[in-house]
Amino acid sequence: MRQDYTRMVEIANTGAKELGFKDVGAMWRAGYDMQPDAFTAMLDRTWGQVKPLYNALHCYTRAKLNEKYGDAVQPKTGPIRADLLGNMWAQDWGAIYDVVAPQGAGDIGYDIGELLKARGDDPVKMVKIGEGFYTSLGFSPLPETFWQRSQITKPADREVICHASAWNVDNKDDLRIKMCTKVNATDFVTIHHELGHNFYQRAYNKQPYFYLGGANDGFHEAIGDFIALSVTPDYLVKIDLLDPAKVPDASKDIGLLLRQAMEKVPGLPWTLLVDKWRWGVFDGSTPTTAYNKAWTDLRLNYMGVTPPAPRSEADFDPGQVPHPRQHALCALLSCPHPAVPILSGRLQAGRLERPAASLFLLWQQAGRREAERHAGAGRVKPWPDALEAFTGTREMDGSAILAYFAPLKTWLDKQNKGRQCGW
Template sequence: MKFAPQIDAQFVTVVVAVLGALAEEVEGITDARLVQGTNVNLGEALQFLREFDIEASRICFRVSSARWTYSTNMTDFNKRRMIEEQTLQAKFDKLSWKRAVSFDWTRLPDPMVRRQLKQLITNSRASLTDEKYNEIYHLISEMKDIYSHIRICPFNSAERLYCDLELEPDVTRIMSNSRNHLELAHIWREWHDKVGPPMKNKFMRYVQIANQAARMNGFLDAGEEMRYVYDDPEFEIEISESWKRLQPLYKELFTYVRRKLLQAYGPNIVRQEGPLPAHLLGNLWAQDWSKIIDLVAPYPEYRSVDITDEMLRQGFTPLRMFQMAEEFYTSLGLKPMPPEFWRFSMTDKPNDRKVQCTASAWDFCNKIDYRIKQCTEVNMEDLISTHHEMAHIQYYLYYSEQPYLFRDGANPGFHEGVANAISLSVFNPVHLHRVGLFNENTDTYETNINFLMLMALRKVAFAPFALLVDAWRYEIFQNGVQNMNSAWWELRLRYQGIIPPIPRTESHFDAAAKRHIPADIPYMKYYIALLLEFQIHNSMCFAAGHVGTLHTCDIYRSREAGRVLSDLFKVGKARHWKEVLKMLTRGQSERISADAMLQYFQPLLLWLKVQNKNESVVGWMTNLEEEALFQPFLFGGGVNHATDFSFVLFMLITVKLM
């Protein structure tokens, strides 16, 4: 047996010192390698950007309209139209890239012009030949299509002739609600076995072409190009330090949850000091553990913060939920929703056609039309989701006067970070009491610990998963596609303490069970957003004059908190995200930090330490049998110590030092 790898504090100090000393050398190296031309005519660059802004906005409107039409009426005809518009956009992006790289943007005197051209040039695969550009575009489309058409068989053998279970809502509902470990293992296996193998070869080819594009753009591999979007030589250091700070809280939560699952399922399913099987945590990917709150609630005799029954009693409708969300934002001094929002948004699930129900906020790029698509049901989850999606709309409204390239969050994590920060005030016993939906006493210790436990199952449990998805992807881009599946489970074991419920081999491709992998969607932004949401929440609470523990802060009706948000919103992407973060924190810090998140969960951490004081292991110990679930060769060759690195070491070898 061996302990799960720990991050050695002295090693981290050495790494940080080395990287800090090299920071000046690192900064600018990638810029110098980026593709650039010889044209230094500022007037021509300005004219190109003006033309790009007009045309890009027009094409964005066409694509968004086609996507909306298909998402709200999923016919073959609408799908073909959407694909046609997306293909047109891909061609436009390629032509725009070719024009942008004709300029030597590093020598142009206008910083806004340099910033826009740099944005156009980087993170683009337009450097590929037309043949390979089209190939990778179609590979991603084919993998997404495979994913969306997966149907699996139910656990009940009498019903297995009808293998028609979809991810939403069927698989999600079973994984959330079933407490039969055999059924959970069956559903987990069915999904992973059917989704991964059909797209494995396509993904391997995708990796090859993505790396070719990155190298043509001046990067070592596609992983380095993905990280470059953060434009920060200290990015890897800050990520490492934040996870080092969060690990103790995660391990305390993990240890407590394991004890509760051991009580529920017994030692044959959950080992007392071991990692946790992935199928028992209420979620297909074991990334959100909140659905098992019934098994792990600290004080089950106290009422949970679920206001669904009260909403139904008060006669809530989807329209009233959207009006309530709008009133939350106008109480902060922010903008009401425009008329087009109320006219065109889809707030209810229609009965006459097939629609895509995933909640989403839409910017149609014409500075007029903003919408939300949500199959709203009257329950607490959808009330929170409504506030969350409307936060995105607020962001769209405030940066709408920026040039097209600056109409986005300051970095890829800001949009989600802001929307989640708002949710921290909305999903909050104090706020729900203020708006008449939670009539229990919000001051009791037991109520607060129950609430913090539920939040930790959502947020703290998500942190290592949010981190490892792209850590795996970076490793694949850097080291190749051999042993992809064992590499995936090594990271899951190392950071989450999660193992597969059944043996896995390299014929499987379990990372593809998460849609973001085949869909070519970066995932590090969700880890950044997780940290940002607490930093933003902390700043708004300070502005609102909140006194007390951070988890009780409600910014409702605070114009001061609203000014913090509007100032952040207006900037969009026009300034470097570190400047925006410095503005947000009143000049105190420009670093991504876990401090605010730890402050939020401090009362729960103290409680967990008391609960775990008699545990022999806080965290997990791994035995050979558990590792052999995804590395069968270990029985013959012993532990592969060559792969036993900490996240800091992994980041060290991938940081841009060449």
């Protein structure tokens, strides 16, 4: 596909130039209403804030992989072999949580999928629970057509694309999700993510055509991703899924945080390097003859991972980058300042009670009118205005993520004592 890809870049750049942009990368970045250099600098600055957390996670995970596989497969120093991280792109390390789980704190004592199955919940019931999350924040229930027209489970009679997505077909209230839901924890969280798109889409449906969209490309994903952090033991008790007696005590916090960090934190450098690779390809600073080298270099530089076998320009590794969820970095990092006091209160109490999705907490506190007013602005206002309305800050900032994971960072630093971190 390398040749096809090269041709696609030419065609896309021609289109972008016709629209008045230097190249496709510049066109994408224009969605943020900033000078391209300022935008890149903002991303680099935010990444710089979060990098120490990633490095600590990298160092700890590498040591655990070394214990499991030995020096010949995973040395104690240098980059991590990407194929040991349990994910095709090494951007979600959740699948190897059992390798890194801390003794005693690793097992949180329940599995959402098992709880759902034990209660006899089916996929439709799971979506109803997700809807309940949003109506509890003050949003109106989903329309009847949602239930008639959504694809909630995989149809038996035809091939479909199972990658989960959310749609507003008529830009008004023909909301739908498309999933192949199974009764398990991942899909339970994904439902909450996808419905976040639907509720946001409907909230701004009265705007003129050109303003139908998130305040920036990151906002839509931010909503879903922070909702994922709301699926806490406390929430599971509220929806009568988890017996209050089974809520993990504070001794399990490190396990819970480590699991979330393994799933989410590697995604930050990953999305950033994917964007950087594409920008280089589109603006020509990465020539077609160096596609793969540029990719391997970025992977090493940002993530400290290395391919398990030598690569050359006969390969085209970036070609396997899936669904372009670009700008997810912005999404994840628009985690707002006001989250910090809420979160540290929670952490002092020693329990994972409250979601980090502070924008939803704020909506909840502000009441429905405010929630719909903020979400309803769509693209009308510049995104820093929207960010401020949601969160009280105009700047994208990584400090809330650091605050959220602070107890884990302290714990990781202790584990990493005496190790040579970095790569």
